[in-house]
Amino acid sequence: MPTNTAKTPLTLLGLGSMGTALGRAWLAAGHPLTVWNRTASRAEGLPVEVAATAAEAVAANRLVVVCLLDDDSVEKTLAEADLRGKDLVNLVTSTPARARARATWAEERGARYLDGGIMAVPPMIGVPAAGPYVFYSGSQALFEEHRDTLAAPADARYVGPDAGHAALxxxxxxxxxxxxxxxVSHAYALVRGEGIAPTSLAPLLTNWLAAMAGSIEGTARRLESGDYTTGVVSNLAMQVAGKATLLGTAEEQGVSTELLLPYFDLMERRLAGGAVEEDLTGLVDLLRG
Incomplete structure (x- = not known):
């Protein structure tokens, strides 16, 4: 069995719920860990090196993972750190534009940069059966070099050199x-107070939504081909005609239609443009303006 010294050491900035879960997973995988957190007591009980400052933590290792509150806190935390020669992995949830700007910011300071989007909640981290994964984008060389380390807490999925694509x-x-x-909220609201137990509706909703999820691939194929009519089962004209029943039922049940109306409005606009035989694929183009 590999010893700790055989595993890549890394620095982790931020020990909130997600940061702590990540840290525990790296420790369980045998990675020596240096940590910094604004409240140092969050590291108590963890077999880690606790740095007095973020700059000290960054200096300790080449691979530096950031899991802080927001993008502004990243810049503030790293303001005094020397990033030259560092591999900076930012797991702070951000927008694509801010991720690209942060990549430029890091590269100007001499670091390779990788942005990440965590598709998990803290209890899933380090539990492969739960299916956690993280999108990564930016430096492919950084990703390939540290792939095994990054994959210790959750599966690592590289989505390209554009640093904004993980966030996207x-x-x-x-x-x-x-x-x-x-x-789902609308569905539960419809049956509320009708003597229908939410727990009896839940498996029906789960199975129905799983069945309808099969349409996702078809939508993707139509978007790529530009043909929105081939293989359509329920055309837009039919679906718009059914709108009255859904809205009428909501009115009878005293349920607001505010979650449905925006989507129905898009359907009617697309239909008014002549898309009678399409399915719902064309709504993507309306959203793009």
Missing amino acids: HDVALLSAMYGMFAG
Whole structure:
């Protein structure tokens, strides 16, 4: 079994819930760890080297992972650190534009840069069966060199040299998630007070949404081909016609339609433009303006 000295040492800046989970996973995998946190007591009980300052922590190792509150805190924390020759991995949730700007900022200071988007919550970190992974983008050389280390807490998925693409993938998936949550909230609101137990509806919702998720690949193929009509099962005209039933039921149940109306409005606009035989793929183009 490899000893700790055989594993890449690294520095971790930030010991919030996610940072602590990451740190524990790297320690469990045998990686020597130097940490810094504004509140040093967060490191108590961890077999780590605790640096007095962020600059001291950065100096300790070539590989530096940042897991702080936000992008502004990254710049403030690293203001006095010497980044020359460092491999900086930023796991702070950000926008694509800010990730690209941070990559330029790091490179101007002599560091290689990798941006990350964590697709997991802290309890999933270090638990492969839970399916955690992290999107990475930026320096491919950095990623390839440290792939095994980065993959210790969660699967590491490289999505390209554009430093903004990890954040873009992250936000795209989260946006789809919140759209699903909106639909689920509306569904529960419809049956609330009707003698239908939420726990009886839950498996029906789960199975239905899983079945409908099969359309995601079809939408992708249509977007790439530019043909929005081939293989369509329920065309846009049919779906718009069904809108009245959904909205009417919400009105009868005393449920707000504010989660549904924006999407229905897009459907009607696309249909008014003549897209009778399309499915919902064309709504992507409307959102792009």
